[in-house]
Amino acid sequence: MVGKKDQRLTLGLSKLTILSRLSFLHHSLIEFNPILHAHAEIGETIKPSKPRHANTLLLNNPFLHLKPEIKELVIINDKKLTKLGKEILEAAGTTPKEATWVSNCLVLSNLKGVDSHGVQQIPGYVESIQKGSLKPGARPTLIAKRSATAFYDGNWGYGYSIAHDVMKQTIKKAKKSGVAYSGIRNIHHIGRVGKWAEMALEENMIGIASQPGGIYIAPWGGIDKKLPIAPIAFAAPAGRYSPIVVDMSLGPIAGGRTAILALRGVKVPMGWYIDDEGKPHDDPKIFNSGKGAQLPLGQTGLGYKGMALSLMINILAGPLFGHIISQRRGTSSMDLAPTDDFRRNGVFLGAIDIEAFTSLDTFNAGMEALIDDIKSSRLAEGFTEILMPGEPEWRELEKRRREGIYLDDEIYQKILDTAKELGVSTTKYRGKPGKMDITHPSYTLKDRYASI
DSSP states (O other): OOOOTTOOOOOOOOEEEEEEEETTEEEEEEEOOOOOOOBTTBOOOOOOOOOOSSSOOOOOOGGGOSOOSOOOEEEEOHHHHHHHHHHHHHHTTOOHHHHHHHHHHHHHHHHTTOGGGTGGGHHHHHHHHHHTSSOTTOOOEEEEEOSSEEEEEOTTOOHHHHHHHHHHHHHHHHHHHSEEEEEEESOOOOOOTHHHHHGGGGGTEEEEEEOOOOEEEOOTTOOSOOEEOOOEEEEEOOTTSOOEEEEEOSSSSOHHHHHHHHHHTOOOOTTSEEOTTSOEEOOHHHHHTTOSEEOOTTHHHHHHHHHHHHHHHHHHHTGGGTOOOOSSTTOOSSOOOSSGGGTTOEEEEEEEEGGGTSOHHHHHHHHHHHHHHHHTSOOOTTOSOOOOTTHHHHHHHHHHHHHOEEEEHHHHHHHHHHHHHTTOOOGGGOOEEOOOOOOOGGGSOOSOSSOO
8 A cells, every 4th residue: 555655654662582491491582663654644754662571682684684575564443343244244144243242252362462373364264154154143062061161062163152051161160060071173263362261261260272283293203284373272260460461372382473574574593494395494384285294393393282282172172072074184983064175174162160269368368388489590681570471462462453454455345345245344444553562472483591
């Protein structure tokens, strides 16, 4: 998009920040401003922004040695974005109530900095509806139950609706039995897995959620994609602190984030990807084109641990739910999937009632003491604070509600194109020019500690 001729936008300085997301895993953060062009009739000079997160360390940054190919970003208010998503999904055949719910879930992912699971999914959902692999309005059907377990068929409905309904029932069971677990088969994409673990927090419970996800990972010692990315989430109250929310995949990076990095022309450290011949490379574009594989979490030297964890999640949401996978990708013994895309997908949800074991006050006191102790550690060089899992997302949520959501221009244009194809007017959804502002650890380097 091209704005007024006399607009002048400045190029921000490349900055790299390092963030500790888990006590055993430290992430670096990146924030840089490419040359931008204005959108619609709004023009402004973009100034380099200061890093907002703790643990800031300016480094010689090999992650940004190239010139990003993406030149433009859009900033859009979360309420506007939610309304746009709702109108698109409704035009595609979703009821207004469900379209609003799904759009809210997608935009919440953007607000928390998990852009890979945000509104960029909308064009794909519309395509799935048109192909018949996503069935708006479908609700879960109970297959089997016991006192603390339940198994459902999702009937290929929106993962957001199915997972919400099932997690509500799981929490209800946990109130009676102390612990409850539910499984779902035949379910479409559930988005950010942490969303479903976080539901338990509303009842002062611990939540667990997982699903196999895309088949991206080569097994330890292999070079072919055989294992799922296996996102897993865990959420627990933490007293005076923000809740602990672990939400991570068991590969180096989610598929949706790979697509964003490929779009931006950003390279990654060696050890994340291998090509079809098993040789390491640093180009997300290669993987995003369907070639090669990701290495399991731990990468060089410790990938066997990531492989084991990925296998664990695959078992809990695969064979446990009756799925038998042959060498031919996507083949299932049940053969119920309308397309091959989701035949391997099941969802595993759990809830633990804290008061089945101890009082909530005692638990929160223990959580506060645990976090206090971890945060009291002497800091590594360049760090100013130790952050707990979930803290980056809570901070990003506050920031983006205040400043707006940043979307790559090409991604937003695809959303607008989808809207136009469905007859949805987009004139009121023009964005304004924005800066490249990556402040979420999942986009960034994971293989270094305090120096690069």
